[in-house]
Amino acid sequence: MHCFRKVTEDLYWVGASDRRIELFENIFPLSDGVSYNSYLLMDEKTVLFDAADYAVGRQFLENVQAVLNGRTLDYLVVNHMEPDHCAMIEDLVLRYPEVQIIGNAKTFPMISQFFSFDLEGRTITVKEGDTFSSGKHTLHFVMAPMVHWPEAMMTYDETDKVLFSADAFGTFKALNGNIFNDEVDFDRDWLDEARRYYTNIVGKYGMQVQNVLKKAASLDIRMLCPLHGPIWRTDLDYIIGKYDTWSRYEPEVKGVMIAYASMYGNTENMADVFAAMLAEEGVKDIRMHNISKTHVSELIADSFKYSHIVLAAPTYNNGIYPLMDNYLEDMKALALQNRTVAVLGNGTWAPQSTKLITAKVAEMKNMTLLDTSVTIKSSLKDAQLEELKSVSRQIAEEVL
Ligand code: FEO
Numbered sequence: 001m002h003c004f005r006k007v008t009e010d011l012y013w014v015g016a017s018d019r020r021i022e023l024f025e026n027i028f029p030l031s032d033g034v035s036y037n038s039y040l041l042m043d044e045k046t047v048l049f050d051a052a053d054y055a056v057g058r059q060f061l062e063n064v065q066a067v068l069n070g071r072t073l074d075y076l077v078v079n080h081m082e083p084d085h086c087a088m089i090e091d092l093v094l095r096y097p098e099v100q101i102i103g104n105a106k107t108f109p110m111i112s113q114f115f116s117f118d119l120e121g122r123t124i125t126v127k128e129g130d131t132f133s134s135g136k137h138t139l140h141f142v143m144a145p146m147v148h149w150p151e152a153m154m155t156y157d158e159t160d161k162v163l164f165s166a167d168a169f170g171t172f173k174a175l176n177g178n179i180f181n182d183e184v185d186f187d188r189d190w191l192d193e194a195r196r197y198y199t200n201i202v203g204k205y206g207m208q209v210q211n212v213l214k215k216a217a218s219l220d221i222r223m224l225c226p227l228h229g230p231i232w233r234t235d236l237d238y239i240i241g242k243y244d245t246w247s248r249y250e251p252e253v254k255g256v257m258i259a260y261a262s263m264y265g266n267t268e269n270m271a272d273v274f275a276a277m278l279a280e281e282g283v284k285d286i287r288m289h290n291i292s293k294t295h296v297s298e299l300i301a302d303s304f305k306y307s308h309i310v311l312a313a314p315t316y317n318n319g320i321y322p323l324m325d326n327y328l329e330d331m332k333a334l335a336l337q338n339r340t341v342a343v344l345g346n347g348t349w350a351p352q353s354t355k356l357i358t359a360k361v362a363e364m365k366n367m368t369l370l371d372t373s374v375t376i377k378s379s380l381k382d383a384q385l386e387e388l389k390s391v392s393r394q395i396a397e398e399v400l
Contacts, residue, residue: 002066003059004040005179007231008160008223010137012040014048014063016056017174024084024172028200028297032193033174036060036084037227039164040067041157044135045074049155049164050227051088060088061095072096075124075134078103079166080152081110085227090115093122100124102132104143106151131158142215144168146208148201154212161222168212169239170228172197181230181239190229191242196301197228198246203304203334209247213240249337249366251307254399255285259299260312260344261292261321266379267346270388271312273380274344277389281396291323299327300334308340308395311357315347320356328360337366340398342391345375370394 005013019033036052038060046068052060064073073096078086081103089111093099101111102124111119126132126141133139137159144152147168155164171194178184186194202209224232224239232239245252258275262268268290275286287302291313303309313324320328341361345354354375361367372394374387 002062004063004067007039007225008162010042011157011160011162012042012067013179013231014038014040014060014067015052015175016059016063018053018055019174021055028172028196029295030172032172034172035175035228037225037229037231038064038085039225040064041134041137042067042071043137046071047075047077047134047137047139048073048092049077049225050079050085050166051076051092053084054087057088057091061091064092073099075099076101077139077155077164078107078111079155079164080149080227081107081114082149082167083114086111086114090117093117102126104141104151104153107153110151126153142212142219144208144212146205147212148205156219156221161220162225163216163219163221163223164225165227167202167227168209169224169232169243170194170197170226171230173229175230179231181232182234184230186230186238192301194229194239194242195246195252195305196297198243199301199304199334200297203246203300203336206247206249206335209243213244213247216240246304249304249335251339252305253285254307255287256283256308256310256395256399257302257306258286258288258310258312259291259303259324259327260288261314261324262290262312263314263321266376267312267314267344270344270346270374270376270380271310273385274310274312274388274392277392278396281392281400283396283399285399291327296323296327296330300330300336303331303336303339306339308342308399310342310344310395311361312344313346313353313357315345315351315353318350318352320353320360324353324357325360328357332360332364335365337364340368340370340395342370342395343373344388344391345373346378347375348378351375351377
């Protein structure tokens with residue numbers, strides 16, 4: 001049975017949610033699934049904005065067919081060629097052989113890479129600022145390279161002032177019947193997953209996101225239709241503001257994230273003592289993560305959220321504890337910057353972790369390393385409590 005919703009007078013959400021998926025991109029754990037949004041405009045000509053993932057293909061095709069209600073699909077706009085949105089293109093072409101595909105110069109080579117059907121005679125290539133009329137609606141194309149693939153673009157419906165924003169403003173989590181931001185409590189139920197989605201998927205491309213935000217600022221946007229998660233029809237400044245903060249690599253909150261690795265509990269004990277010291281100093285927003293139990297995507301999301309990061313880890317094979325090393329590499333790959341970092345190390349016979357973690361953080365852009373760091377040998381002793389307190393005081397002064 002079809003399952004679609006009306007978005008505006010002429011526009012329908014024809015996407016679907018996957019709640020069986022374990023790993024997005026086969027990397028990121030999803031406890032609440034993900035939605036693949038697709039939108040169908042019923043104008044003088046029918047226009048579909050993006051397709052969907054194979055996993056929801058049956059539901060998606062039923063939705064499209066039901067909304068078309070006997071009409072054919074005239075145009076498919078491909079804003080993004082990642083297979084979570086493009087996988088069903090060939091099936092659409094088989095069902096609607098007359099469909100014309102609208103994309104940019106980078107879209108069509110990708111279609112030919114992913115599929116084998118003949119594109120001859122069915123492509124309309126658009127570039128920045130081009131417009132296309134489907135009848136009552138005028139579509140205006142906005143290139144969004146590297147948000148988050150090179151061919152990514154957005155389509156602005158000038159008539160209804162709707163921006164089809166591709167991955168931008170999207171989030172993990174399946175939709176639960178409610179598809180609009182004003183039908184859910186986004187701050188309570190969605191923000192953490194939106195942050196985890198943005199920072200891990202698009203986080204590296206802050207400059208490109210800033211460029212797109214500048215272009216968006218020149219448009220009169222009443223509705224944001226992303227490819228994942230709720231449609232924004234109220235309070236657009238809220239999500240645009242979050243994207244602005246994240247893409248400028250500015251922290252969202254003044255607070256402390258403590259990410260620790262611990263093999264036998266001694267580094268964990270130091271992290272706990274340190275957190276208690278911060279609390280004694282009056283710091284309220286403290287988030288601790290045992291990095292062996294927390295997926296690196298959550299560590300990244302909180303690294304983007306907090307202003308201060310405390311890294312604590314033992315020495316391992318004369319190097320950095322592997323999970324800490326992986327987290328640091330991910331931080332670097334995603335271009336995290338503008339954070340204040342303190343390092344707490346441990347080692348039983350040749351403690352190296354403080355020095356090695358510090359060196360790795362120093363390779364990242366605009367990171368402030370506190371010049372006081374603490375290295376313990378095997379376990380924390382009374383003699384080093386004052387050292388630890390001094391770091392906590394320094395952080396508390398900055399945070400409060
Ligand atoms: Fe949701 Fe970049 O694909």
